[in-house]
Amino acid sequence: MADQVNKVRRNFVESVTTEVIKQLLDALLEDSILNDGEKDSVLEENSSRADKARALVDKVRKKGDAACNKLITHLQKEDPTLFFKLGLSCVQPAPAPAAELQAKQELSLTLIPTTEAFWKEKQNDKKIYPVTKDNIKNRVALLITNIKFTNERFNRKGAEKDEENMETLLKALGYEVVKHTNLTGKEINDALMEFSTHPKLKATDSVVVVIMSHGKLGAVLGVNAKHGISDNEKQDEFPIDNIYKHLGPERCPELLNKPKIIIIQACRGERAGSVLVCDSASGDCDDVQQSASSCEEDIEDDTLQCVHKEKDFISLLSCTPDTVSYRQTDRGSFLIQYIVEVFNNFAYAEDIEELFRAVMQRFEDFPVQNKKQMPTKDRCTLIKRFYFFPGLSAVYLPLNYLSNSKADSRVTFFSLDKELTRVRGRFVEKVSKALLKQLLDDLLDDGLLNDGETDSVLEDNSNKADMARALIDIVKRKGDKASRKLIAHLESRDPTLHSELGLSCGQPAQPAAAEPSWSSKLITTTDTFWRDKLNDKNVYRVAEQSIRNRVALLITNRNFTDTRLNRYGAEKDEENMERLLTALRYEVVKYSDLTGKQIDEALMKFSKHPKLKETDSVFVVIMSHGKLGAVLGINFKDEEPDEFPVDNIYKHLGTANCRELLNKPKIIIIQACRGESGGSVLVSDSAKAAVVSDDASWPGPTHEENIVDDALRCAHKEKDFISLLSSTPDTVSYRQPEHGSFLIQYIVEVFNTYSHEDDIDELFRKVMQRFEDFPSETKRQMPTKDRCTLTKHFYLFPGH
Incomplete structure (x- = not known):
């Protein structure tokens, strides 16, 4: 414990307040860890707050692990936000259930309200989704919970607790809750359609959609779901993709440019045991064969040609693909328990992505032996940060009000x-x-x-x-x-x-925002920034040795057997990405023009690279034609599909097949179409309109062998991934023959300019922001962060 205190000493000194220092001293005095003289010495012999903090830490460290554990325990009680920020943990004997519940009482059981100062500060940040008092009064959420099924064996005991907890939380956050219970798949779809026309949507700042039921990959099951249905029967299910269709701008323009927060508590497969009740419709099998979801009508060009088809979404799914999620019959699912706990304690100061990351961190130490569950952020297209501002009572005009109003331009906001x-x-x-x-x-x-x-x-x-x-x-x-x-x-x-x-010069509003000045080469990280992040428990560890062992896989398909499919300009992407990765000190393993099978073999070979044991991270970049869920190989033909399932990346580099990358960031970038929606004035990454139809039927991902219990019982099957896909599902991505794809151009610009100070999540967000002003008047493309299971921040530290 003394080592743990020593590691966070600097951040503790910088962040702790004088009031908390006094509270900690009083608590340690009561515990007889310190005496009156030692307490007075800390307060009276040190003039500054920072010196008092240093003296406190140093005195406690000298008294050993027991004293340090007491200090950490009291810090968790007195300032849970700082405790969480420092990444601290208390070493205590495994508690009995009652003791465990009592320990949880140290965290807030109700929402901590946002301070007025924090609200004012965030209103001046153009990187924040705007929120006003009127918006908050019009917040609305959809809550669907399936508890009782036609087949009583499927009943989800404990789900009523989830419903109660989520309703309480959503109301505390200012959302009117539209609640439904025990719906069929069709009724869930109808409820979404009705919700998309809710009168409050026009004035709200955001919506939250929570669906809790049994599930399988890509779908939530209705209450009439059956196990072992015949080929002629249709399963009672709701395709998750329909959420994005019903709440997207084509069908719900009232939510354009507003955050849409999706939480799904349901299994996505059958992997793992069943000591606790799991959200799978059957204990025998729940990987029911599924047909592809039906496709939507094409977007009408005259109404939506200048609007992104899918943007400003973020989803938290209860587990990674093909795995189960767990629920306690007396308390409800772990996901909802942790969401309520994290939101209550940190929503006052953290944005939705950081809140979801904190929820994922809670799953790092799963409380059930030999069981693992890891939620995943999915289909994220948020281009700004979104804060809930719980408990907000005052209203202040957002900064964009001043820039758009006719008010005197000399007025400053603060x-x-x-x-x-x-x-x-x-x-x-x-x-x-x-x-x-x-x-x-x-x-x-x-x-x-x-x-x-x-x-x-x-x-x-x-x-x-x-x-x-x-x-x-x-x-x-x-x-x-x-x-x-x-x-x-x-x-x-x-x-x-x-x-x-977080300063601003408060300059008068300008007629138009100036374009950022993009660097043509990497800006290097300062030594101060490097040292600061080394002591942060919420940052993935990076050392000089690990940087020297960085390795990346780069696969580019330019020339196809059918020359009509050749990807002109792809050579520029390959050149740009290789230069960037090399500058970030990754050894680049490069391949060109591979079949689907060869791509798979290249991934398998890469998963055994000798440097993986010592590296801090890997990049995998694949650039080709594509369709939803797959990248196309160079021999692709209508009658002979040649493709590589994107899901295989996660299998080859996941814990089951690549232990060397356990707990290390795995950054996936895929430049390829995921459908055919969109125009074709620029060269688009779709092999051919007929073969990339977004209602093309292909089987679900193949299942891997079951995880060997004795090797992986204590490791998450899929964790520490983040993927940036070039477009949202069913849409195309664009490329300029002379410059390469827009995705790679923007990645290079953003990484060169900001990777010295931003983590990978923020870098990807900035790349997505670049697509807000797409250089074509009639085309739109929006990358999406997918299948994200990073539980910490990852910095590239260029120049170190």
């Missing part, structure tokens, strides 16, 4: 001296002495400070922290103009610190 007050503590902790001197010189040159004031800051204060406080306080007293200048100089001198503090 007082900049108050902005400096907001970040004062973090600025004092993080600014360097060299940067302080540069800022003083800048303000002296501007005439905002005189020589005497500059000298006073440097000479009247003995340490860096006091100098920083003095600078902030002098500038604040001089008003908004001086504050704006200081913030602008900070942005120029240290953009990383400026961004970390």
